[in-house]
Amino acid sequence: MKVVSVINHKGGVGKTTLTSNLGAGLAARGKKVLLIDLDSQASLTVSFFTQAEWQTDLVPDRTIKNWFEGLRGEGPDSMSSLIAKPERVSAYLTHTGGFLDLISAHRDLSEVDTALAAQLLLDPEHYLAAHRRLREGLQEKAFADYDVTLIDCAPNFGLIAKNAVAASDMLLIPTRPDYLSINGIDSLGRKVQAFAQEYNEQLGEAGDPGAPLGRPPAAVVFTMVQLHDNQPIESQRSYISRVSGLGVPTFQTTVRDSKAVYGPAPEYGVPVILAGTGRALTRELRDLVSEMVAHLDEVAS
16 A cells, blocks of 8 residues: 655645545546545545534544544554545445545644644653554554555644654645745755654664654645646746756646636535546546556555
């Protein structure tokens, strides 16, 4: 199984739209896909489940929050017990050979993140356990059946986001072609590098036999792109060209800015790539999935 974190500590870059459509698109190609929502806003979760389903069936004891609470001696014995199947999207995947499952977010995730970080200040010897909690959960036998896990991260770089990085084979960075978003790529890279160094130092000091943490390969996807004559507008093209100077691979396919199409999709529980709303959008999303498959093939297991 390949694990990909969709991450950018700048918000408003279309992260959830990208995650939901990539996940559904991969499942439509016969892949067995798991989505994990690590954002307390729970936008990915409510893109597949209604608010009522989420609150009634998942929030009480079937969210990723429960797994992180296990660090305090609470929560389930297995992370796989938190998996839920979004029925509305499953109906579109019946004849594909693939499927899509999800582990839900919880509104209190940000509070859990803060509490665990504070606990580490008092008990620094638990650093490794706290930062590889997600990775160890994904090593359960039940997850071996999945081809890919996509993790939708919150727009920060707290302890839970670091868990996602520690679990990942690849980082996918959705980025608007504008000044603030481009600067965020370099900032994120420095934070990931610093975290890997800190993690490995803790590994050495503890004499832990676990594998050292490397910096996962990353790729940028430009989102919310404004087009003119099927090309990004001039001001955005200049920012797109700047990214090549950072040495980070970029997807050739971009995701256009289309609030009229992407905005209503979560209400129906079916991503645009499956619902077929807007031919041009659907075509570019399928091209994006093709590039994603190529990137996954290049990532070492």
